[in-house]
Amino acid sequence: MFATKRLQKELHNIQKPLPPGISIASTPDFSNWKMDIQVLDNNPLYADKIYRLNFKFSQAYPIEAPEVTFIKEDGRDIPMHPHIYSNGVICLDLLGSNWSPVQNVESVCMSIQSMLTSNTKNERPPGDDAFVRSGYRSPRNINFVYDDNTV
Amino acid sequence: MNAEELKQAGNKFFQNGDWLSADKKYTQAIALDSSNYTLFTNRALVRLKLERYDDVINDCMSAINLNRDAMKGHYMAAQALIHLSRPSEALGFAMTAYQLAIQQHSKSATDVANLVLEAKKQRWKKLERNRIDKDMSLLNQMKDLIKSDSERRIVDLREEQWDSTDRERDFEAEIAVIREDARVQMEDLGNVFARADPQRYKPREVPDYLIDSISFSIMTDPVVTKNGQSYDRSTIMDHLRRSNTDPLTREPLRMEDLRPNLALKQVCAEFLEENAGWAVDY
Numbered sequence: 001m002f003a004t005k006r007l008q009k010e011l012h013n014i015q016k017p018l019p020p021g022i023s024i025a026s027t028p029d030f031s032n033w034k035m036d037i038q039v040l041d042n043n044p045l046y047a048d049k050i051y052r053l054n055f056k057f058s059q060a061y062p063i064e065a066p067e068v069t070f071i072k073e074d075g076r077d078i079p080m081h082p083h084i085y086s087n088g089v090i091c092l093d094l095l096g097s098n099w100s101p102v103q104n105v106e107s108v109c110m111s112i113q114s115m116l117t118s119n120t121k122n123e124r125p126p127g128d129d130a131f132v133r134s135g136y137r138s139p140r141n142i143n144f145v146y147d148d149n150t151v
Numbered sequence: 152m153n154a155e156e157l158k159q160a161g162n163k164f165f166q167n168g169d170w171l172s173a174d175k176k177y178t179q180a181i182a183l184d185s186s187n188y189t190l191f192t193n194r195a196l197v198r199l200k201l202e203r204y205d206d207v208i209n210d211c212m213s214a215i216n217l218n219r220d221a222m223k224g225h226y227m228a229a230q231a232l233i234h235l236s237r238p239s240e241a242l243g244f245a246m247t248a249y250q251l252a253i254q255q256h257s258k259s260a261t262d263v264a265n266l267v268l269e270a271k272k273q274r275w276k277k278l279e280r281n282r283i284d285k286d287m288s289l290l291n292q293m294k295d296l297i298k299s300d301s302e303r304r305i306v307d308l309r310e311e312q313w314d315s316t317d318r319e320r321d322f323e324a325e326i327a328v329i330r331e332d333a334r335v336q337m338e339d340l341g342n343v344f345a346r347a348d349p350q351r352y353k354p355r356e357v358p359d360y361l362i363d364s365i366s367f368s369i370m371t372d373p374v375v376t377k378n379g380q381s382y383d384r385s386t387i388m389d390h391l392r393r394s395n396t397d398p399l400t401r402e403p404l405r406m407e408d409l410r411p412n413l414a415l416k417q418v419c420a421e422f423l424e425e426n427a428g429w430a431v432d433y
Contacts, residue, residue, distance in 0.1 A: 062365060064393070
């Protein structure tokens with residue numbers, strides 16, 4: 001498999017300037033990276049806040065999607081969003097059934113950034129409490145229902 | 152036990168990492184049935200672990216003689232030959248293994264493709280070393296000529312000094328000049344040789360159009376999709392096994408829709424011919 005080699009090159013590429021609002025928090029090894037993202041317009045839900053994304057890569061990356069969640073770390077919170085559970089799990093088809101191996105860490109960050117930018121609802125997905133209690137951490141094990149296409 | 156039972160016993164030892172016992176079982180199995188090529192490929196795999204590379208090659212040849220399409224036979228022969236630093240032969244086996252892996256839709260196609268690259272890299276390094284040795288020997292010959300020429304002139308000068316009655320003439324200074332001239336000449340010569348090898352000063356970058364956008368490595372067998380994007384055959388196959396979609400457009404895409412990109416393949420091959428030593432790991 002070519003996961004490590006591919007991630008080495010991605011790491012090399014993102015040493016060049018990243019799009020505004022996206023930065024590297026830490027890249028301890030080739031199975032786990034942390035990225036910081038920030039919404040740049042005046043959306044009152046996210047103004048002046050920085051959020052942290054946790055990327056986990058399997059050996060099959062990029063054939064298989066990375067596991068991407070928001071984490072609470074260094075005072076970062078989980079952003080309010082109807083597709084983001086309060087334990088950080090993100091409902092995004094791009095990270096599941098619609099993953100494509102030409103996507104990369106940078107493009108995933110940009111997708112999540114724009115998902116936040118366009119949101120106006122200060123709410124969690126329906127059934128958030130039950131979902132968090134069930135203890136699911138891995139978004140891949142869940143069959144999301146994308147019932148709300150307005151967000 | 153019959154041959155099949157011995158093979159199963161060998162497989163069990165193999166799974167537990169007991170290479171020697173596995174080797175024994177496969178050897179007993181082969182004694183009973185020397186017509187089953189998988190017994191030879193299994194034993195070759197054990198012997199690869201035991202680093203008995205000549206034996207690996209013999210077993211692979213037996214397997215290939217029994218079944219010309221034994222992908223693993225070609226694959227392991229190539230691995231053993233790489234360990235024995237015989238990259239040209241390894242490349243032949245690795246390329247055949249790659250053809251078979253593609254035909255048989257093998258999941259190992261990516262690994263086999265990497266082995267092809269590894270063989271190319273090793274072959275390039277060997278050629279490069281030979282070339283440098285040759286250049287160096289030419290350089291050293293010319294340096295020897297400069298040196299012997301200056302020594303001959305110094306000997307002549309000493310003889311002249313012996314016979315000379317000219318007290319004004321500073322022979323030591325003249326000898327120093329000869330030595331200094333020789334030193335400068337040798338330095339210049341070294342610089343000329345370095346300039347004649349611009350390859351070493353070229354930036355080591357693989358152009359983007361030779362890079363597979365899934366693995367981010369240089370392509371060896373590019374295929375083109377309906378919308379004109381090229382991928383390496385082994386990586387797009389990995390993707391299509393998981394999802395029958397075009398990675399860029401998400402339209403349906405099947406292996407049968409892919410077409411070889413022969414011109415690009417030629418460009419990649421030429422680039423690797425000149426740069427395999429570093430481009431493989433780029």
